[in-house]
Structures are given as structure tokens and as C-alpha cells.
Amino acid sequence: xxxxxxxxxxDRRWIFLFIAVAVTIPLLTGRSAPVIPxxxxxxxxxxxxxLPPGSRVLLSLDFGPSTVPENLPMASxxxxxxxxxxxxxxxxxxxxTGPPIINTLMNDVIRADFPDKVYGVDYVNLGYKVGNQGVxxxxxxxxxxxxxxxxxxxxxLAPQPTSRIAMMKPIGGLRDFQFIVPIGSGFPGVKEWVxxxxxxxxxxxxxxxxxxxxxxxYPYYPQQLSGLxxxxxxxxxxxxxxxxxxxxxxxxxxVALVRMFPQTVAHLVIVGFVVLGNIAFFAAKRRARxx
Amino acid sequence: xxxxxxxRPAGVELMLLSLAWILAAAxxxxxxxxxxxxxxxxxxxxxxVPSDTSTSAPPPAPPANxxxxxxxxxxGGVVIVRWELSPDDAAAxxxxxxxxxxxxxxxxxxxxxxxxxxxSSFRDSTSDGVSYQYKVVSKGPGGEGESETSGGMASSGxxxxxERWNLLILMLLVCGxxxxxxxxxxxxxxxxxxxxxxxxxxxxxxxxxxxxxxxxLYIAGIQDMDNVQTVAGLTILGSISKLIAQxxxxxxxxxxxxxxMSTARETVKEAYLSAGRPDAYREDxxxxxxxxxxxxxxxxxGVMLRRRPAACFYLGAFFAESLILAETGNSIGAIQIAGTxxxxxxxxFVAACDYTLIGEELxxxxxxxxxxxxxxxxxxxxxxxxxxxxxxILLGSIVTTFAQGPGDSGAAHQIAAFLxxxxxxxxxxxx
Amino acid sequence: MKRGIPIAITFLVGISLVIAxxxxxxPFDSLDRHIPExxxxxxxxxxxLGGGNLLRVHLTRITRRxxxxxxxxxxxxxxLLMMIxxxxxxxxxxxxxxxxxxxxxxxxxxFFNWLYDGIFVPCQATMFSLLAFFVASASYRAFRxxxxxxxxxLVAAFVVLVGRTPVGQWLTGWVPPPFDQYLHIPNxxxxxxxxxxxxxxxxxQIGIALGIISNSxxxxxxxxxxxxxxx
Numbered sequence: 001x002x003x004x005x006x007x008x009x010x011d012r013r014w015i016f017l018f019i020a021v022a023v024t025i026p027l028l029t030g031r032s033a034p035v036i037p038x039x040x041x042x043x044x045x046x047x048x049x050x051l052p053p054g055s056r057v058l059l060s061l062d063f064g065p066s067t068v069p070e071n072l073p074m075a076s077x078x079x080x081x082x083x084x085x086x087x088x089x090x091x092x093x094x095x096x097t098g099p100p101i102i103n104t105l106m107n108d109v110i111r112a113d114f115p116d117k118v119y120g121v122d123y124v125n126l127g128y129k130v131g132n133q134g135v136x137x138x139x140x141x142x143x144x145x146x147x148x149x150x151x152x153x154x155x156x157l158a159p160q161p162t163s164r165i166a167m168m169k170p171i172g173g174l175r176d177f178q179f180i181v182p183i184g185s186g187f188p189g190v191k192e193w194v195x196x197x198x199x200x201x202x203x204x205x206x207x208x209x210x211x212x213x214x215x216x217x218y219p220y221y222p223q224q225l226s227g228l229x230x231x232x233x234x235x236x237x238x239x240x241x242x243x244x245x246x247x248x249x250x251x252x253x254x255v256a257l258v259r260m261f262p263q264t265v266a267h268l269v270i271v272g273f274v275v276l277g278n279i280a281f282f283a284a285k286r287r288a289r290x291x
Numbered sequence: 292x293x294x295x296x297x298x299r300p301a302g303v304e305l306m307l308l309s310l311a312w313i314l315a316a317a318x319x320x321x322x323x324x325x326x327x328x329x330x331x332x333x334x335x336x337x338x339x340v341p342s343d344t345s346t347s348a349p350p351p352a353p354p355a356n357x358x359x360x361x362x363x364x365x366x367g368g369v370v371i372v373r374w375e376l377s378p379d380d381a382a383a384x385x386x387x388x389x390x391x392x393x394x395x396x397x398x399x400x401x402x403x404x405x406x407x408x409x410x411s412s413f414r415d416s417t418s419d420g421v422s423y424q425y426k427v428v429s430k431g432p433g434g435e436g437e438s439e440t441s442g443g444m445a446s447s448g449x450x451x452x453x454e455r456w457n458l459l460i461l462m463l464l465v466c467g468x469x470x471x472x473x474x475x476x477x478x479x480x481x482x483x484x485x486x487x488x489x490x491x492x493x494x495x496x497x498x499x500x501x502x503x504x505x506x507x508l509y510i511a512g513i514q515d516m517d518n519v520q521t522v523a524g525l526t527i528l529g530s531i532s533k534l535i536a537q538x539x540x541x542x543x544x545x546x547x548x549x550x551x552m553s554t555a556r557e558t559v560k561e562a563y564l565s566a567g568r569p570d571a572y573r574e575d576x577x578x579x580x581x582x583x584x585x586x587x588x589x590x591x592x593g594v595m596l597r598r599r600p601a602a603c604f605y606l607g608a609f610f611a612e613s614l615i616l617a618e619t620g621n622s623i624g625a626i627q628i629a630g631t632x633x634x635x636x637x638x639x640f641v642a643a644c645d646y647t648l649i650g651e652e653l654x655x656x657x658x659x660x661x662x663x664x665x666x667x668x669x670x671x672x673x674x675x676x677x678x679x680x681x682x683x684i685l686l687g688s689i690v691t692t693f694a695q696g697p698g699d700s701g702a703a704h705q706i707a708a709f710l711x712x713x714x715x716x717x718x719x720x721x722x
Numbered sequence: 723m724k725r726g727i728p729i730a731i732t733f734l735v736g737i738s739l740v741i742a743x744x745x746x747x748x749p750f751d752s753l754d755r756h757i758p759e760x761x762x763x764x765x766x767x768x769x770x771l772g773g774g775n776l777l778r779v780h781l782t783r784i785t786r787r788x789x790x791x792x793x794x795x796x797x798x799x800x801x802l803l804m805m806i807x808x809x810x811x812x813x814x815x816x817x818x819x820x821x822x823x824x825x826x827x828x829x830x831x832x833f834f835n836w837l838y839d840g841i842f843v844p845c846q847a848t849m850f851s852l853l854a855f856f857v858a859s860a861s862y863r864a865f866r867x868x869x870x871x872x873x874x875x876l877v878a879a880f881v882v883l884v885g886r887t888p889v890g891q892w893l894t895g896w897v898p899p900p901f902d903q904y905l906h907i908p909n910x911x912x913x914x915x916x917x918x919x920x921x922x923x924x925x926x927q928i929g930i931a932l933g934i935i936s937n938s939x940x941x942x943x944x945x946x947x948x949x950x951x952x953x
Contacts, residue, residue: 012622012859019858033888038912065843066585066611066850099827100838134758141369141414155829170388172404173414186610211886212611212635218920233886264887266854271883273862274876281866366751448747455744462740462935469936473945517761519934522941529948549772550765558948578779579772585849597790611853618856621863632930634923642864650926651933657948658940665945669936676932 005287008280015273022269026262033236033260037244041237044206044227048078048179049245053086055178056171060193061105062184064097067210072101073235073256074208075183076109077242079123080253083114084246088167089123090177092147094135094188099128103154111153113252119153120165127151127159132188136174136196143171174201179226182207190217194224208234236260350434351379351386354411354427359444364455367419367448373412377429377436380408390428390435391415397424397440417446464679469672476668484667489628489646490659496602496626497534506541507531508600510591510616512607512631513547513584516554519654520632524607525551525558526657527630531604532559536566543600544577547587552579588612592619605629605644606653609636617643630656729944736942776801807834878914885911 037045051057059078063071082089089110091102102125110123117123126147129135138146144162152159162168170176180203182193190207194217198205204226209217211231221228229238235256243250243257354374362369372391379385386408392400393415403415417423422443429436476482500507509531511524528544535542542559546552555577563572580590592615595603603620605613606629613629613636620627621643629640630648640647648656651673658666687707694707735757742753780794788794811834813824825832830839867873884890890907897905904910940946 010862012862015859015862016855019855023854034891035888036891036908038908064846066846068847100835131762134755137755141416155826158826170405170407175414176406210611215915215919215923216635218916219924231886260888264889266858267883267887268889270858270861271880273858274865274879277862277865278867278876281868364746366746366748448751450745450747452744452746459744465932465935466939469939515765517758519937523937526946526948548765549768549770549775552772552775553768575779579775581776582769583846585846589845589849593793611850614856614860615849615852618860632933634926634930637926639860642860649929651929654930654933654937657946661948663945666940669940669945673932673936676935677929680928680932 002283002287004283005280007276008284010273010276018269018273019266022265023262026265027259029261030258031261032254032257033264035233035236035240035257035260037237037241038234040221040228040230041234042227042241043222044229045081045238045241045245047204047206047226048081048087048181049085051085051087051178054088056088056090056167056176057082058090058092058174058177058180060180060182060184061091061093061098061101062095062182062186062189063101063210064095064185065101067185068101069259070210070232070235071183071185071208072104073232073259074229074238075101075105076255077235077238077253078181078183078208079105079109080113080249081242081246083110083117083122084249086122088121090126090167090171091123092126093128094130094132095184096128096130099151102127102151106153113249119157120150121167124165124167125151125153126162133192133196136188136192137200139174140197140200141173143173143176144168174203177201177203179203180205180207183229184208185210185213189213190225190228191220194220198224208238232256232259232263348385348431348433351383351429351431351436352377353429353436353438354389355438357425357427357438357441359423359425359441361444361446362414364449364452367446368416370415370417370423370425370444370446371412372415372425372427372441374427374438376409376411379429379431379436384408385431385433386429387432388430389413390430392426392428394424394426394440395421400426419446419448421445461679465672465676468675468679469669472670472672472675473665473668476664476671482664482667482671484655484659484670487648487652487656487659489630489648489652490656492626492628492646493531493660494534496604496628497531497538497540499626500601501538501540503601505599505601506543507535508591508595508598508603508620508625509542509544510603510605510607511544511546511551511555512605512609513587513612514608515548516550518608520608521548521551523632523654523657524630525554527604527606527653527660528555529558529562530657530660532562533566536563536568536571539568539571541573542576543594543598545580545587545591545594546577547580547582547584549579552577584610584612588615591616595619595623595625599623600625603627605631605640606648606656607631609633614639614643620644725947729947733942733944736938773801804834804837807837878918881907882911882914885909885914 048057059075059082061071061075079089079091091105093099093102106123106125110117114122119125127150129146131138135146147162147168149159150162150165150168174180174197180193180197182190182197182205184190184193184207190205190209190213193207194205197203205224206226206228207217208229209231211233214228214230214234217225217228217230229235236259239249239253239256242253354377357372357374359370359372362371374389377386377389388408389406389410390402391404391406391413393403394400404413406413413427415423415425422445424443425441427438429438497507509528511528512518512521514521516522532542544555544559546555556574559577560569560572560574563569580587594600595616596619600623603616603625605616605627609616609631610633613631613633617627617629617640627644628646628648629644630653631637631640632650632653634650637647637649641649655670655673658670690706694704738750738753739757742750745751777798780797782788783791783794784798807823811824811827811832820831821833821836822829822831823833827835829835861879865872865876865879867876884893885907890911894902894905894907902909904913937946
């Protein structure tokens with residue numbers, strides 16, 4: 001076997017090692033990647049940016065710990081955007097693994113970056129409801145019936161009846177929101193919010209999903225989805241749009257932008273290995289033809 | 292038509308209010324007029340924008356033309372109240388919200404809901420058969436304006452959801468084609484079905500495991516019995532486990548759901564019974580692991596690396612764990628046959644497995660393996676469904692292309708609009 | 723009889739749910755809400771069955787010192803520890819420093835949360851992270867230009883891999899309009915994902931939908947019976 005032919009049978013553990021190095025070293029440098037928002041993400045940003053102050057936004061965090069690196073930056077960027085625009089933010093989840101993620105959003109993003117915002121007036125945590133798409137269907141007509149208690153803020157604020165929360169008063173159903181932003185990674189997720197939430201209530205929906213789910217949702221854009229963040233790149237594009245419009249978020253809202261650097265290097269490493277594999281393939285083919 | 296019911300302040304107050312109103316109106320006309328509100332998009336993004344915060348703001352004009360109608364195509368219990376926005380809503384920003392009041396006798400009105408300014412409809416939950424009358428009150432910082440009373444309306448349930456007539460037609464067409472094909476298949480004429488390479492390889496895969504003395508690993512997805520892919524995976528399991536029983540190979544089947552475990556045990560037990568090998572059936576070869584996606588795949592990976600199955604079947608609904616399973620199976624040199632109806636996972640299976648059943652092939656597999664005429668006939672009916680879909684796609688593409696062209700294309704526009712309504716008439720379904 | 727009853731139940735429930743989709747009037751209006759709830763209740767009880775089976779299988783392995791019995795110890799200890807931690811957290815909240823056995827579910831000092839955040843979350847993230855390595859090894863093995871179709875796939879993969887990063891912008895950002903519509907790698911990547919890829923996905927979804935209709939009809943009419951065992 002010639003050297004070129006050997007390139008076609010590299011032990012997979014070398015590939016794993018190269019990927020590990022390709023991801024680790026760029027991550028340690030902490031540099032951001034220069035990302036330009038794509039039209040589908042820019043539309044989502046513009047849709048939220050155009051909402052007048054006081055508009056109600058429902059943010060649903062429908063993902064688990066495994067996709068936090070992709071989905072949490074999306075949720076954080078949207079939450080920062082909404083609160084910067086003085087929109088009323090209602091945070092829920094229909095995944096059982098959602099509540100700890102909501103707590104992270106509340107403590108590390110909302111309360112940290114917006115200490116002047118008041119719980120129950122500017123934002124509220126309504127927690128988890130079991131029932132998958134059944135919950136979404138029920139929220140169309142009986143939002144308060146589903147959320148008789150909020151989920152509070154951990155040790156700092158105990159759960160209380162939603163009848164005592166000012167921003168819950170005008171909510172009868174999903175129709176009383178001006179925008180719905182589901183961030184998801186599987187079932188139930190953005191597709192269910194479009195089918196059972198947005199289509200039924202007539203409220204605009206724009207969301208974020210993992211990269212592998214994004215192509216499935218392109219058919220819904222632009223009529224049923226105002227925009228879509230797909231994967232880490234989508235999150236980075238939204239952060240880029242946010243920091244361009246509001247430079248004060250330049251340091252806090254760059255989690256996905258920083259992670260794009262190792263992703264870029266990893267993609268190039270994969271391309272390199274594919275090229276090596278094809279070199280080996282053509283070398284073997286040429287040798288076989290010579291024989 | 293403006294409502295005539297307004298409060299009448301006395302003398303001096305009336306003069307001051309009139310003066311304030313004239314000043315406000317003059318200021319509004321002197322500014323650049325805002326973009327016309329799109330009443331068709333009544334659920335617009337109007338927010339709480341009290342632009343005139345002065346305490347002398349006049350009460351907003353009441354909304355007009357309040358009508359109540361039974362919500363169409365529902366099970367009853369809902370009346371839709373509609374009205375024309377107050378003239379002071381968009382232009383003068385004197386309206387903050389609308390209060391909806393309801394009465395059963397035309398006298399005692401009680402509030403049933405509030406909507407933001409800019410909205411012109413409200414869905415009220417009611418009791419069927421009871422006639423209700425409604426009033427809508429525009430509310431602003433300067434006071435309120437009450438509309439006239441609407442006519443009485445009682446809600447009732449309908450027996451057919453008219454928004455879904457298009458789906459009913461399509462369902463009758465497709466199901467009719469399938470049932471007709473099943474009937475035709477039982478008439479004796481053999482049904483031709485193209486080869487499905489993955490299913491042809493089942494015998495080879497089980498045979499290989501038997502020769503190597505290694506087990507066969509079967510994963511029926513990670514969803515529960517309410518997912519049709521899981522049911523499809525279990526129907527194929529019935530056929531494959533019969534072969535496994537005949538070859539006296541060992542089956543390993545970790546499951547991610549308890550109900551799947553129970554159903555799979557019954558399926559495999561019956562398969563061993565019909566193969567004449569009930570003694571070879573081992574209940575513990577089918578066992579529950581965990582509902583958690585990555586916990587399950589971690590266990591399955593461990594089993595693969597330790598037990599080294601010679602044949603791996605992944606037939607059902609999978610998510611992100613599909614590539615982990617397939618690559619691990621590849622690393623142990625197993626022959627892998629996968630099938631799923633999750634379009635996002637198909638590329639991973641195609642890249643890493645020896646054979647992949649793509650989408651509908653998963654649902655056709657049990658018919659293919661059994662060679663039952665009725666089941667093969669149903670596959671033919673599916674093909675007719677595809678022909679119907681292709682015809683509509685072709686027709687829609689041609690008509691939409693002409694409808695977008697220059698010149699007089701009125702007919703093309705109308706056909707395009709009809710086709711659009713045909714395909715998107717139902718709210719649920721999307722895409 | 724053994725298979726007759728399940729087939730009859732499948733037929734009745736299947737037909738009722740199809741009718742309920744088109745008929746909003748009572749009693750059909752609540753069918754599509756309640757029947758999935760019945761399933762959830764059954765699945766919840768079935769979980770007890772699964773959990774019991776898990777314990778039985780692994781305890782049997784431990785007592786018999788069967789193959790892989792050491793892993794069974796880890797499984798049983800993990801199962802019981804998490805279950806006990808979850809059950810004892812209910813009740814009066816402790817306010818001491820350090821790890822609390824009873825506290826609010828949102829409190830990171832709760833023992834249950836400590837197990838969740840310290841063991842479950844990193845394990846789940848680790849398994850998901852394996853995908854990055856496996857994508858690389860699968861791509862290396864699968865993307866070979868063996869046929870014209872495979873070559874097209876290879877080129878598309880290159881474009882999308884590069885286009886989903888800032889490198890695509892850096893490589894072809896200089897291309898002037900109108901050529902940038904197809905020669906600008908990010909635009910080309912977006913075109914591949916939203917036109918040919920989407921066409922393929924939609925086609926597969928149409929086929930899947932028809933397959934589901936056919937399969938469901940066979941199940942409802944009792945033509946498909948393999949999952950009940952036997953022929």
C-alpha cells in the first residue's frame with residue numbers, strides 16, 4: 001500500500017484526536033468569529049425589534065441539557081433583546097428538563113443584565129407543564145387555567161398564584177400575545193408551536209432549533225415562521241445582529257460568537273479528512289487501473 | 292355608525308373638553324399621518340401607548356357595529372364578538388384597551404374580557420343554547436366609551452369542521468385508493484413490488500450472526516407505542532424474530548419505553564411459538580433500560596462493545612443518537628440495517644449503515660417480508676396517493692408560474708388561489 | 723379471541739379518532755384530548771413495570787455474578803440513589819449550608835439537584851458531544867467520489883461545511899453582484915439547504931405521510947397483525 005492509499009484507512013482514533021484538538025485550542029483562546037446574520041435570522045431579529053414597547057412575548061424553552069450549548073445562547077439573546085425593547089417576557093417550557101434551564105436564564109441573563117426589571121411586571125417564570133402539544137392546544141383558549149401558579153425565582157421568590165401577577169391579567173389565551181418564540185431541539189418543539197400555537201391563534205411565531213432540525217422547518221418560513229435560528233450559527237447570527245444594533249451587549253451576548261471559532265476549525269478539519277480520504281480513493285483506483 | 296350613548300358632562304366641563312379635543316385634533320392633523328392600520332390584520336402589535344398622558348384627555352369614542360356570532364366549526368361554547376375599532380384608536384391613540392361586557396337579559400352586563408387597543412375581536416366562552424348580548428367599551432386615560440348592544444347570539448356545536456373539508460377530500464381519495472388496491476390484490480392478480488435491499492438482507496444478516504455465534508441486536512427506536520414508527524418497528528420485529536427463532540440465534544433487545552418492552556415481549560413470544568420454538572424464547576432478552584435518550588444509547592453502545600452483535604437492526608423513531616448507534620455498530624464490524632421516518636436522521640443512517648429503509652420503506656417492510664397480498668395491495672394504494680400528490684405539485688407549479696407572469700392572467704390567478712386554499716384551507720397541518 | 727379483542731379495540735378507537743378530527747360536536751370534541759391522556763396514564767403505570775423489570779434483571783445478575791454484573795451494581799445504585807434523593811426532597815425545607823436533602827427544587831444546594839447537575843448533566847452532554855467525533859469519522863468514511871451522485875454529494879458537503887462558517891464569507895466575500903448569488907459560498911450553502919435539500923426532505927415527508935396513512939389503515943382494519951405476534 002502506498003502512502004496515499006494508507007491515507008484512506010486512517011484509524012478513527014486519530015480523527016477523534018484531531019477533532020478534540022481542533023475544538024479545544026480555539027475555545028481556549030476565547031476569540032469571536034466574525035459572523036454576518038443571514039436573511040432568515042435577520043427577519044426574526046427585525047420582527048422582534050419592530051414590536052412596540054409593552055408587547056407580550058412568549059418564550060418557550062423546549063430543550064434539555066444536551067443541547068444547551070446550541071439553544072441557550074439563542075434564548076439568552078432573545079431574552080436580552082426583548083427586555084432591551086421593554087417587551088413583557090413570559091417564559092415557559094413544555095419539556096421536563098426545561099425548569100433548570102429557565103432558572104439559568106433568569107439568574108444569569110435577566111436578573112444579571114437587567115436588575116431594574118421587575119418580576120411579575122416585566123418578566124415572569126411560568127415553569128413546566130406536561131402534555132406536549134396538548135399544552136399548546138390548551139393555551140390557545142385557557143392560558144390562566146393552565147398556569148394557576150407561577151414557578152417563582154427559586155429561593156428568592158416562592159411560587160405564587162398568577163392571579164396576583166400584574167402581567168398575567170390581560171392574558172386569556174395565546175391570542176393575547178404579540179409574538180411566540182419557541183426554542184427547541186426535538187419533540188415537542190418549534191413545529192408543534194407553529195401547528196398548534198401560531199396557526200390556531202394567528203400570533204406570529206419565530207424560533208430557534210438545533211442545526212439538524214433546521215432544514216425540516218424551512219418549509220414554514222416565511223408564512224408560518226417569521227424567522228428561524230438554526231444551530232450554533234443561527235445563535236451566533238442573532239447575537240451578531242443584537243450586538244450590531246445594541247453595542248452595549250458586545251461583551252455579554254457573544255457566547256455563540258465565541259463558540260463559532262472552534263466550530264469553524266472543526267469544519268475545516270473534517271473537510272481536510274474528507275480530502276485525504278478521496279486522495280486515497282483516487283490513488284487506489286489509479287493503481288488498480290495500472291495493474 | 293357612531294354610538295349615540297355617551298356621557299354628557301355639564302356646561303363648563305363640556306367647553307373645556309371641547310377645547311382640549313379641538314387642540315388635540317389640530318395637533319394630530321399637523322403631524323405626518325401614521326401608516327393606515329390594517330384592519331384585516333386586526334391582531335396587530337398595538338401596545339399600551341398612552342401618547343396623550345394629560346389628565347384632560349377626552350374619553351375615547353366607542354367602538355361601532357358590535358356583532359356576536361357563533362364560532363364556526365367548533366364543538367360549541369364559544370361566541371365571537373367583533374366590532375369596528377374606535378376612531379380614536381389608531382389616529383388619536385386615546386384607546387388603551389377594550390372591555391367586553393355580556394348580558395343574558397339585556398340589562399345586567401358583566402365584564403368577560405379585555406383586549407388591547409388595535410384588536411377588534413374577542414372569543415367568549417359561553418354555555419350552549421343561552422342567548423347573550425354584548426357591549427364593547429373603549430377604555431382610555433380620559434374615560435370610557437360604551438358601544439350599542441349587539442344582537443343576541445347563542446353558541447352551538449357544529450357537526451362538521453368546515454375548515455377541514457380539503458383534508459376530508461384528500462383523505463377519501465388516498466384511503467379510497469388504498470382500499471381499492473387491497474380489494475384488487477385479493478382478486479388473485481399478483482402484485483409487483485420493487486426490491487427493498489434492506490429487507491432482502493435480513494436473512495443474510497441473521498444468518499451471519501448465527502454462523503459467528505453472536506447475538507442479533509434489535510432497537511425499535513426511542514419513542515413510545517403512540518408513535519407509528521415504533522409500531523412499524525415492532526411489526527417488522529415479528530417477522531425477524533421468527534427467523535431468529537428458526538436459526539436459533541440469540542436476540543438482544545433493549546427498549547427505551549416500558550410499553551414497548553411489554554409489546555415486544557408478546558410479539559417475540561408469539562413469533563417463537565409460531566416458529567415451533569417456544570422453549571428457546573427468553574423473556575429477559577427484551578428488557579427496559581431508561582426513557583432518557585442518551586442514557587439509553589450509552590447502554591446500547593456498551594452492549595455493542597461488550598457483546599459484539601454480528602447484526603444490528605435500528606427500525607423505528609430516532610433522534611440525535613442515531614449516528615452514535617450507527618458508528619459504534621460500524622466500529623465492531625456488525626452488519627447494520629436501519630430504517631426510520633425521521634428525515635433528519637436518515638443521512639446519518641445512510642452514511643454509516645449497510646442498508647437503510649428510507650421513510651415509507653419502513654412502513655412497507657412488514658408487508659414486504661410477509662408477502663401477504665392484502666398488505667402488498669395497500670402499498671400499491673400508497674403509490675396512487677403519490678400520483679395524486681405529484682399531479683397537484685405539477686398543476687400548482689404550472690399555474691403559479693403563469694399567475695406570476697405579466698399580462699392578463701386572471702384565470703391563472705384564480706386557479707392558483709383555489710389551489711392555495713385547497714392545500715392550506717385547514718389551520719392544522721402547516722408546511 | 724386473544725388477538726380479536728385488541729383488533730376490535732384498535733378499530734373502534736382508530737375510527738373514532740378519525741371522525742373526531744372532522745366532527746367538533748360532542749362527544750367527539752373531547753376524544754382527541756382525552757385519549758392521549760389515557761395513553762399517558764397507561765404509560766405512567768407501565769413505567770412502574772419497566773422500573774421493576776430493570777431492578778429484577780440487574781439484581782439477578784448481581785446475585786448470580788452473571789456477565790457484566792459489575793455494571794449492574796452501578797445501574798442499581800444509580801437508580802436507587804436518584805429515586806431516594808427525589809423522594810426525600812419532599813417536605814420541610816432545610817436551611818443549613820452545604821448540600822440539603824430537602825429544599826426547593828430550584829435550589830442548587832438540594833441533594834437531588836447536586837446529583838442532577840454533577841452527574842446527569844455532564845453525562846448527557848458527553849454523550850451528545852460524541853456526535854462531533856462521530857460526524858468526522860462518518861464523513862471521512864462516507865464522502866468518497868465513487869459515483870457521479872457521490873461526487874455531487876461530496877461537493878455539496880464541502881459547500882455547506884464551509885458556508886456554515888465565516889470562512890465561506892472570507893473566501894468569496896469579494897465576488898461582485900450579481901455573481902455573488904451563486905458563487906458566494908454562504909449564499910450557495912443557503913441555496914443548497916433551502917432548495918434541493920428541502921425538495922428532497924419534502925418528498926421524503928410526502929412518502930412518509932402516505933406510508934403512515936397506509937400503515938395506520940392496515941392496523942385499524944386488522945390487516946396488519948405482526949405486532950400482536952403470530953402470522
